[in-house]
Amino acid sequence: xxxxxxxxxxxVALALALVLPHAVVSxxxxxxxxxxxxxxxxxxxxxxxxxxxxxxxxxxxxxFSNPGFLWIDAAAKLWSTxxxxxxxxxxxxxxxxxxxxxxGAKYPMYDVATHNIIDLEQRINMERVxxxxxxxxxxxxxxxxxxxAFVKLQSRGMPVAVDASGPAHSFWLDGKKIYETRRGQLDMxxxxxxxxxxxxKLRSDVLSQGQTNGFPxxxxxxxxxxxxxxxxxxxxxxxxxxxxxxxxxxMVDLELYVASRGNGLPVETPAVRx
Amino acid sequence: xxxxxxxxxxVQSRLLVPSTATKNQVITIKTLIQHPMxxxxxxxxxxxxxxxxxxxxFTCTFNGQPVxxxxxxxxxxxxxxxxxPVKVDQSGTFEFTWVDDNGATYKNQAQIxxx
Numbered sequence: 508x509x510x511x512x513x514x515x516x517x518x519v520a521l522a523l524a525l526v527l528p529h530a531v532v533s534x535x536x537x538x539x540x541x542x543x544x545x546x547x548x549x550x551x552x553x554x555x556x557x558x559x560x561x562x563x564x565x566x567x568x569x570x571f572s573n574p575g576f577l578w579i580d581a582a583a584k585l586w587s588t589x590x591x592x593x594x595x596x597x598x599x600x601x602x603x604x605x606x607x608x609x610x611g612a613k614y615p616m617y618d619v620a621t622h623n624i625i626d627l628e629q630r631i632n633m634e635r636v637x638x639x640x641x642x643x644x645x646x647x648x649x650x651x652x653x654x655x656a657f658v659k660l661q662s663r664g665m666p667v668a669v670d671a672s673g674p675a676h677s678f679w680l681d682g683k684k685i686y687e688t689r690r691g692q693l694d695m696x697x698x699x700x701x702x703x704x705x706x707x708k709l710r711s712d713v714l715s716q717g718q719t720n721g722f723p724x725x726x727x728x729x730x731x732x733x734x735x736x737x738x739x740x741x742x743x744x745x746x747x748x749x750x751x752x753x754x755x756x757x758m759v760d761l762e763l764y765v766a767s768r769g770n771g772l773p774v775e776t777p778a779v780r781x
Numbered sequence: 782x783x784x785x786x787x788x789x790x791x792v793q794s795r796l797l798v799p800s801t802a803t804k805n806q807v808i809t810i811k812t813l814i815q816h817p818m819x820x821x822x823x824x825x826x827x828x829x830x831x832x833x834x835x836x837x838x839f840t841c842t843f844n845g846q847p848v849x850x851x852x853x854x855x856x857x858x859x860x861x862x863x864x865x866p867v868k869v870d871q872s873g874t875f876e877f878t879w880v881d882d883n884g885a886t887y888k889n890q891a892q893i894x895x896x
Contacts, residue, residue, distance in 0.1 A: 571795065571797045571811050571813070572811065572813070572862055574813060574815075574860045574862070576795065576813075577793040577795060577813065577814075577815040577860060578793075580793050580795060581793050727858070730817070730818075730858060730859035730860065731859070
């Protein structure tokens, strides 16, 4: 011990990043929120971030304490790992992950080849099947959620820019109808809580506008990263309705409609929510 | 769950250790590891109790000497985040070890240069 003078000077902070002074500032290799979008709002649209406790906000904005980055780290490895019969990785065609800048902000989008609306998860699986000769990931598989978040992270800070016009419009209308249709034993629609009663209390919580700009996100309730469809499923179960299947047409239409409501909000992936 | 995993390849951990410091500087170390931390009180979708499986101990050594250790208990959330300050007076290697109930050991390390 003569040569060693290491002293542990204080205790532990477990998710109490606010309590201790930070000698180290984490440097992020990923894009940050631009100053115009750092208000986490756009016109009357408010990101779910603004409804968080200060502790949870700190957890999200520090790329180290944000647990979503565990998935991002895993996806960064997957990006350059070849898979499938073609022996290709994402990197083989796309190069550096930063080439995905702006891509995540546009999904779900109309796909000309399938004449349908597809979300980012479906796009990743299509690329795997068509170009890599690999098996598609199962919905909510850790790798799929991680890769989706990784692609979307490259657009962090850019405004959500989902195109609901042209060929996507009829899907958008379907999604809007689903959004406004009462369902389940509680006979409630998405629209009632997240439009009519947004900013009102639901039990001890304030109802948010239900914006999806931060997905896939780390939900403290899930203790993991999850997709927007997982959140929709949870909402539908809360009103005691039978949820749509993951990846179904209804889910993707709904995803398109909800994303379009948040056009202009910053992409926040991977966000942290309660 | 893997019975034994002594590499970090299938379990993600993250470290934040400054790469340089001045002599006797107090640095802040942050660690985060991916782990479900099943408390033994939760049930799966079929109603069966999920057996307890938590990371029960965490240690940090510097050049082989222990500098920080803690026991973890079932109320700690998944993906535990641990932050602690350490005073450094020489260059060396921090080694971090997490041990869970199944005996799996997860390790990671970081270098620091002290001038």
